[in-house]
Structure formats: structure tokens, C-alpha cells
Amino acid sequence: MLKMNMYACSITKYNNGDGGFEMEKEKVVLAYSGGLDTSIIIPWLKENYDDLDIIACCVNVGQEDDMDFVKSKALSSGASKVFVENVVNEFVEEYVYKGIKANAVYEGKYLLGTAYARPLIAKKLVETAHREGAKYIAHGCTGKGNDQVRLETAISALDPAIQIIAPWRIWDIASREEEIDYAQSKNIDLNGITKEKIYSRDQNILHVSHEGGMLENPANEPDFEEVLVMTNTVEKAPDMAEYIEIEFKEGIPVKLNGKKLNGEEMLKALNKVGGTHGIGVIDLLENRLVGMKSRGVYETPGGTLLIEAHKYLESFVLEKEMAHFKDIVGQKYAELVYNAMWFSGLKNAFDAFVDSTQKNVTGTVKLKLYKGTVKFAGMISDYALYNESISSFSTGDLYDQKDATGFISLYSLPYKIQSLNELYTKKAVSLHDALPILMIIMIYGIRKREESLLLMHFFIVFLLQNGILY
Numbered sequence: 001m002l003k004m005n006m007y008a009c010s011i012t013k014y015n016n017g018d019g020g021f022e023m024e025k026e027k028v029v030l031a032y033s034g035g036l037d038t039s040i041i042i043p044w045l046k047e048n049y050d051d052l053d054i055i056a057c058c059v060n061v062g063q064e065d066d067m068d069f070v071k072s073k074a075l076s077s078g079a080s081k082v083f084v085e086n087v088v089n090e091f092v093e094e095y096v097y098k099g100i101k102a103n104a105v106y107e108g109k110y111l112l113g114t115a116y117a118r119p120l121i122a123k124k125l126v127e128t129a130h131r132e133g134a135k136y137i138a139h140g141c142t143g144k145g146n147d148q149v150r151l152e153t154a155i156s157a158l159d160p161a162i163q164i165i166a167p168w169r170i171w172d173i174a175s176r177e178e179e180i181d182y183a184q185s186k187n188i189d190l191n192g193i194t195k196e197k198i199y200s201r202d203q204n205i206l207h208v209s210h211e212g213g214m215l216e217n218p219a220n221e222p223d224f225e226e227v228l229v230m231t232n233t234v235e236k237a238p239d240m241a242e243y244i245e246i247e248f249k250e251g252i253p254v255k256l257n258g259k260k261l262n263g264e265e266m267l268k269a270l271n272k273v274g275g276t277h278g279i280g281v282i283d284l285l286e287n288r289l290v291g292m293k294s295r296g297v298y299e300t301p302g303g304t305l306l307i308e309a310h311k312y313l314e315s316f317v318l319e320k321e322m323a324h325f326k327d328i329v330g331q332k333y334a335e336l337v338y339n340a341m342w343f344s345g346l347k348n349a350f351d352a353f354v355d356s357t358q359k360n361v362t363g364t365v366k367l368k369l370y371k372g373t374v375k376f377a378g379m380i381s382d383y384a385l386y387n388e389s390i391s392s393f394s395t396g397d398l399y400d401q402k403d404a405t406g407f408i409s410l411y412s413l414p415y416k417i418q419s420l421n422e423l424y425t426k427k428a429v430s431l432h433d434a435l436p437i438l439m440i441i442m443i444y445g446i447r448k449r450e451e452s453l454l455l456m457h458f459f460i461v462f463l464l465q466n467g468i469l470y
Helices: 036-048 067-077 088-102 113-132 147-158 176-185 263-276 301-317 320-338 345-357 403-411 413-447 449-465
Strands: 012-015 021-024 026-031 052-060 081-086 136-138 163-165 200-203 208-211 242-249 252-256 281-287 293-299 363-370 373-380
Touching: 026 036, 026 113, 036 052, 036 067, 036 176, 052 067, 052 113, 067 081, 081 113, 088 113, 088 252, 088 263, 088 301, 088 320, 088 345, 113 136, 113 147, 113 200, 113 208, 113 320, 242 263, 242 301, 252 263, 252 301, 263 301, 301 320, 301 363, 301 373, 320 345, 403 413
Parallel strands: 026 052, 026 136, 052 081, 136 163
Antiparallel strands: 012 021, 200 208, 208 293, 242 252, 242 363, 281 293, 363 373
16 A cells, blocks of 8 residues: 555556456656755655655756756656656747736736746646546645645646645655755765755746845845856946847737747847846845745846837837736736736636737837846837827927817816815805804894994905905
8 A cells, every 4th residue: 555654645456467456556747857856855755655656747948957867867766757848939938928918027026937837837747647647746846935836726727636745745854954965865966956055946948046045034145146047247247238129029029130039049049148238137025925025036138128128119009098007917917927826717817908908019129238237229110109290399290289278278177176166165164164253243233233233344344355255
């Protein structure tokens, strides 16, 4: 029987061809990257579960790892099979580009590099589980992180019958230092990871994230020379600016400097040029989905260039109210993606809305890159709503400045009405305050008729002169 103290799996049987039955191992598909977490999970699963067939699935979303090395490492660690799924172009065109069209940025900075990858990885894990007849999926996500929620929520959306094994929520290992000790005891190649360089990194074609180590203390300035892997520091960036042109068709980037590129090619090229100039490095203290704050350094050079160019182009072609409402949708879109809701109905509805806004987002944007900055350097579009002859300070045929008089009169009408109402209310209050005095005069007039009439006359004149009574 397959057993573990805190987790139990049942055994299935299969026909051996002789009319009898033999025990078949239960299968688990492990989301495998070859990093520290997943490297130790294979021997840990074999230690703690009896008769478990471990199938490693490495989903290549552009992490630039040596996949032959990753595959051999998984097999040597005890995996029975290893599948490498190359989905880089799918990742860019079906996931990243959706976010670019939405201008999705979490908490004003984060371009969601990890969050986009997790639903696609989950999809491939489920497909592998179905193909191999596995009823379990395992992952190496920490119990404090967002990714456990993203993966498991996506898996549940795709196949709620699949069960999850999450070692970080089960084992006694409490830190990355202890992970290193365990890996060394099992003779697992750590590929340069040490207790001194203990950063937790996640890389794909869109970004590299860095967490842990000295970054955990917000008082520390990041050592970018040590941390960055995709991007130059600003100090090492070239002293000469570089210009690039990105052409969009219905919100999708299709050409770079006049050359047609698919999603993978586009992002690789932009990563190279953006990384050279130190573009897209952020140091973010973010609010995690699981309820705590965390600090991370993110490198997103190509994604930063794409989203900046896309924003410029939208400012050129989208009508005012659509642009303003889309800003609201973009913020909410980023929150949905960050919060593991890729397969939600609301996110699908947002996709439909965003796609409807992109029909005229076609044109070319020129950017100037210099020392970590991205500057607008011009754009053209056949769908531009900007008209130079109208917007110019010069007098044109399409706009008569005299028309502004009537527009301002109507535009300011609510504020005129508001002001008049306030004045009326003030007068009413003042007259109310004057009534006790009038009553005294009337009482006084009962005794001395002539004097009271004269006094009342002067008092009414005073009210009229001061605009209190009319």
C-alpha cells in the first residue's frame, strides 16, 4: 500500500495478461524546474511515499535552462519519466499579449511575469496527468507564496478530480538553508545555489524575479550587480541612446524596426535591447494574495517596452471615455491575474471587452532608450484621433475658437446653479434670523404705534439694501 504519515494514496490494479492482477503504482505528475525546491521533492517523495511513480513535467516558458541537463537531473533523482513541454510562443501570444492589450500592471509596477505563467503550466500538468493516467499533481510552491494558489486553482478549474501533493505544506523542512542541506545529503547538483547566494528566482521569457536572501530586509539596498541576470545595471548601460520602433496590429506587436516577428521572437529581441539599456528593473514591496507583504526585484525589459509603447498608441487612437474606463479595467485585470483568477468568468469577460477596444490600436510607436528610461519619440497611425490642425494653437478650419464661449456657458451651468442655490439659502437663513426682531417691533407697536411703524420702515429698508429681503 502507498503510505505516508500525513497523506495516503490508494493503489490501482491492472491485468497482467494471464488472467491475474498485479499491483500498479499510483502516478504523480511533478511540476519540475530543476531548481532547489523541485530537485529535492523527487527523493523526498520516494522516501515518504511507498510505490509512487514520479513523472516529472518541465514546462518551458522561456527560462533558458539547459533542458537536457534538467531532464537528466530529474531521472538521476528518481523520476521514472520526464516530459519537457516547449510552450514559449504560446505563453507569449496567448497569455502575455492578453495582459499587454489590457495594460495590466499590478500595484503600479509589477508586469505579472510569474502570474501569467502559472495557468499555462497548470494546463500542461493536467494534460500530462490525463495522458499518463495520474491522479495526483505535485508542486514545489512554498506555503507562504502566491503560486500554490495559482497552480491549484487553475488545476481545479481544469480538472477538479485531480488531487494535490504540496510538500512545502507537509514536510519538516523550514527554510532554503535546510533544503540545501537535504539536497547535499542526497548528492543533488545545486547548479551554483549556495547558502551565500540563496536568492529564489523564477525566470521565463517575460521576466526574472528575485526573492529571499538580503532582499528580505527592506532596509537593504539591492546589490544589482549580484542580483540581475537579464538586465544591465544603469551604471553599465551604454552612454548613447538607442531608438526602436514597434508596430502594432489591433493591439498585438507584430514588427520590430520593420521586421515581422512572432511572440517569442519579439520578446527575445526586446529583452536583449531593453536589457542592454537597463530597462524594466523594479524593486517592489507587494501585497501577496495570501495576506502578507513581500519584497522582490523584478526584471522585465521587453515587457516594459511593449506596455509603454502600447499605452502611447492607445492615447493616440482611443476616445476619451473608453480610454479612461479601460484604465479601470486594466487595474482590475491585473488583480485578477495576480489573484489566481485566470480561468474566471470575469477575466474572460474582461478579455472580450479589451479585445473590442483594440480594433483601432494599430500603428507604429518610436521609443528612445537610455540609462534605464523609456521616452516617447513619435508615432503614426491611420486611426489617430489626434488632429494637428484642431489641437494646434493656430487658427484652423475645423475649429472656431469662438465656439468655446457657448461650450463654457453650458459646461459651467451646473456650477452657476449651485452658486445661486447657495446664495438663496443664505438669504433665507438671514431672513429667518431677522424675524425675532420684526416680532419685537410689532409688540412694541401695540403700545406706541407711530414709533413702531417708523422703526419697522427703517428695518425693512436695511434688509432690502443688504439683499436679505427681496
